[in-house]
Amino acid sequence: MACAGRGWAAAPTAAAPAPACSRKPAKLTLGLASYSLRNFDLDKTIAMTRRAGLGHICFKSMHLPLESTPEQIAAAVEKTKAAGLVLYGCGVVTMRKPAEVQQAFDYAKAAGMTTIVAMPLPEMLPLVNEKVQQYDIKIAIHNHGPGDKVWPTPQSAYEKIQHLDKRVGLCMDIGHTVRAGIDPVETTAKCADRLYEIHMKDVTAATAKGKTTQVGRGIIDVPNFLRALIKIHYAGVVAFEYEEEANDPLPGLAESVGYTKGVLAVV
């Protein structure tokens, strides 16, 4: 009954590559959007990510400010790697002017990140399109739901980027997608060629009034969403963004991760 897999089953031990054991190879890579742990410093964030059984992490700026020096970035990268975590991206990064676009790509390059999750203003897209080619780093535009006039849905971004370089893509936040009345299963199929990041969560209602909640307690059809990701051979990270209980998020985050792993054990 011994097993070898990747990405999501075993409890990590200090300095070892994080999760390592499962009866089946992992079908999807699970990670953390570190905004979930916004009220904790980097050391605690790393420890809690490991404890939740996640092996990949995407930094929000409170865990590594965008204006960090190369030395500060190197130190944070080393600390994260030493803990057995893969630091693969950053975000959500707002890009309202060229200097913010430039800063984000320099930061991501210095940290060895492959993906920038971002909310650029549409007029920044030509510059973003240059930078993804110059740096060979992907950008994933994050949809923020019915309250966001620029990127309410994945579709609103997809139509503006489909003629740009392939490295310009989407981060589908399934909570905000569902709150906007959009089906994340259909969206996964339609935007498959540009889907580079997922913000994983659940919501209490498929309307603007829907609140985030533990994965499995809300109204999102998680099994069919995960099936859709597997069907398109989604190769990015499914990053948990658990927004509730900001001062004690670990139980809710752990339940969300557990639920997702439970579904993945069967679908």
Added chain:
Amino acid sequence: MACAGRGWAAAPTAAAPAPACSRKPAKLTLGLASYSLRNFDLDKTIAMTRRAGLGHICFKSMHLPLESTPEQIAAAVEKTKAAGLVLYGCGVVTMRKPAEVQQAFDYAKAAGMTTIVAMPLPEMLPLVNEKVQQYDIKIAIHNHGPGDKVWPTPQSAYEKIQHLDKRVGLCMDIGHTVRAGIDPVETTAKCADRLYEIHMKDVTAATAKGKTTQVGRGIIDVPNFLRALIKIHYAGVVAFEYEEEANDPLPGLAESVGYTKGVLAVV
């Protein structure tokens, strides 16, 4: 996408019946073996049980001592009910002499419990057999794995109780069962008519050296075990007994509950 179910989906609100929403009706009732929270008092135990999304609880004696007065028992029962939890049982209770058998049945009756999870000495079984009839309360004999000379496996208990009153049955601890080299899926089918309680957990190895771990991180085939319970129309509680991290068990307990709910959403 609204839904109505029972037992395991929504976050409970104060004094409401605990969980209330799911896309499908719950196939199994999930609960807590309160030994998991042995280092916490009753108030904290109730709060953590609710936060973990569980609606049923089985008290270990530190949360309500067996020698409690009727008034103390009534107060604990009222507090548990007011929090929206169903207090359905107690245990594990050791029964080495007649007075301990009598005490457990009086305690369970006073608390309105339907099930006593117990480890009686075999010579107590004739008295236990009388008491289940006298009190109309079930007893579920708990197997404790390869280190237990009396009840190492569910089978060791089943063969001694199958000719007794139907209210004498088993609590299958799937961790100890697997540690004893026994398949819980086969056991579920074979002992179906006497299976009254499950201690839900996972273990790191199918040997005496196996350690308990979060459900989904170990080697137990949880999907097939849950399928087996559904197949026999198991009507008892699947009670999480999370033994690790005794001073901070909520994240591991929540992950275990989440994993189980995730599997149940698909099987």
